[in-house]
Amino acid sequence: MERDPQEMATIVYTSGSTGQPKGVMHSFNTFRVVGEIYSKILGFDQDDRCLSYLPLAHIYERMGVEIPSCYAGFKVFFAESLQTFPADLRRARPTGFLSVPRLWTKFESAVDAKIPKKKQRILFRIPIIGKKVKHKILIQLGLQDCRFAATGSAPLPPTTVEWYRSLGLELLEGYGMSEDFGISHVTRPGESKIGYVGRPNEGVEARIETSGEIVIKSPAGMMGYFKDPEKTAESFTADGFFKTGDMGEYDAQGKLRITGRIKELFKTSKGKYVAPVPIENRLGRSSNVEVACVGGANQPATHALILLSEDLRAALDKGADRQSVEQELMQAMEETNAELDPHEHLQFLVVVKDVWTIENEFLTPTMKIKRNVIEKHYADRTDGWYSQQQKVIWE
Structure with missing residues (x-):
């Protein structure tokens, strides 16, 4: 059945990291925008594989796995539990993998426990052996086939980003919110800059207010908060930009760095x-x-x-x-x-x-x-x- 693009399709609840979760209403048009933008940037096709492990109701999983998989038709594997997660990842051998900072650092710590950093640095410098060791680490993580990896939701320590790069895995950092379905900023392959979350996505307008707050107008912007018109009105500027509550700054190439959160x-x-x-x-x-x-x-x-x-x-x-x-x-x-x-x-x-x-x-x-x-x-x-x-x- 064909649906009106402006019809409400879903309500996604915010994580509640700074207060009571809010119901964010999104239209069917949002789904189209998410599918088109990320398929274009990351080149998804039906031969790709992803592992789903975060709650399917959460914006990060829906933006990164659910909608792209429906749009491109690739395979989705599911993790059974936190205990089986490493084995699930090796089973899936994802070609694309989105994760949160805490898991990226856990993976690194697990490798460090087997091969201390000092020994890694020595091995990595040996031409043939270093390449084999790095590939073996990626195999143990289940990421040997990964052509792109992304991190978001919170900042990742620069040393961790650099470590994954040393293995040959470029971590693409991004930035988005439930209110724009994650369609805000993303790092394109080959454009990584540690500490920055990339440039605005196609169709996204963004600026920094005099207060330092990032405000955004996205083609995947929400319809409003469920049953809360007052909160909805408070969340936008007079010219229709969403007030993110985050502070940031842009570099000369238009890449955004998040510097803090106003409420915090x-x-x-x-x-x-x-x-x-x-x-x-x-x-x-x-x-x-x-x-x-x-x-x-x-x-x-x-x-x-x-x-x-x-x-x-x-x-x-x-x-x-x-x-x-x-x-x-x-x-x-x-x-x-x-x-x-x-x-x-x-x-x-x-x-x-x-x-x-x-x-x-x-x-x-x-x-x-x-x-x-x-x-x-x-x-x-x-x-x-x-x-x-x-x-x-x-x-």
């Missing part, structure tokens, strides 16, 4: 604003850190809540030396502070005991932190941590 800015007691995301990204470069959440509103300095990497948590449970971990965390904090303005300096790190997961609602389906949930959970302990005057605090 906070002031310390010194009266200066702090953007937590760039600090969290710097901490994330440490292999000991799985995810971080920076806070410090109305406090004399900032601090960070740290969830240690899965492997390190397991090692500590088996009796690994906690003091050496503290030393490494302090070093990571010092290296991070060296790159920050004085008012952004971290005073201490807190190693949390609870594991942040999607199930306990500390993380979104794409594994971004739910900042409001985390801040509320630890709020009654924050003042006490500041009074301890320690560099590393174990909860």
Whole structure:
């Protein structure tokens, strides 16, 4: 049955990383736009293969797998569970693979556990052996046939991007929201610039407001929020651009860099604003850190809540030396502070005991932190941590 392109086709709910999820209404025309744009950029055809593992209701999976597969007719494999994910990926051998930062860093950590970075650097420099080792790593990951790989939803540490490039896998970074069905910015093959999410997609208009906020008008823009006309009206400028809530800047080639989120800015007691995301990204470069959440509103300095990497948590449970971990965390904090303005300096790190997961609602389906949930959970302990005057605090 033929449908009116302007008829509502679906309601997609936002992840709720900064508050209550909203129902985003999209038309059938959005599906057409998504299929056309990404098929043109990435050259999908019926011989391609993708692995689906994120919730099918989420915008990232629908934009990256569902609609392109329907549009181009390629094969879609499904992961059975998180436990079987590595085997599922090797089974699928995708030619195109979209993933979130947390999984890209987990893959890297798993390889590092078998071949330490120092040994990798030595092996990679040997002409014939290096090529074989890199290919073997890609086979173990199930990515040996991957002609393009993408990352989105949150920033990926530059060192991780560079590591995948060293294997011969170019990670294409992109940027989009539920409100534009992910049709905002994307890095084209061969145009990667670390820390940037690429140029606007075809038909997308974007600009940076005087406040630093990115505003966008997309051909895949939403019809509005379900049963919330007031919120819909508040979300657009007078000339019809969607207010993303993100801050950014463009380089001379028109590539966008996300610098923070307006709602996440906070002031310390010194009266200066702090953007937590760039600090969290710097901490994330440490292999000991799985995810971080920076806070410090109305406090004399900032601090960070740290969830240690899965492997390190397991090692500590088996009796690994906690003091050496503290030393490494302090070093990571010092290296991070060296790159920050004085008012952004971290005073201490807190190693949390609870594991942040999607199930306990500390993380979104794409594994971004739910900042409001985390801040509320630890709020009654924050003042006490500041009074301890320690560099590393174990909860």
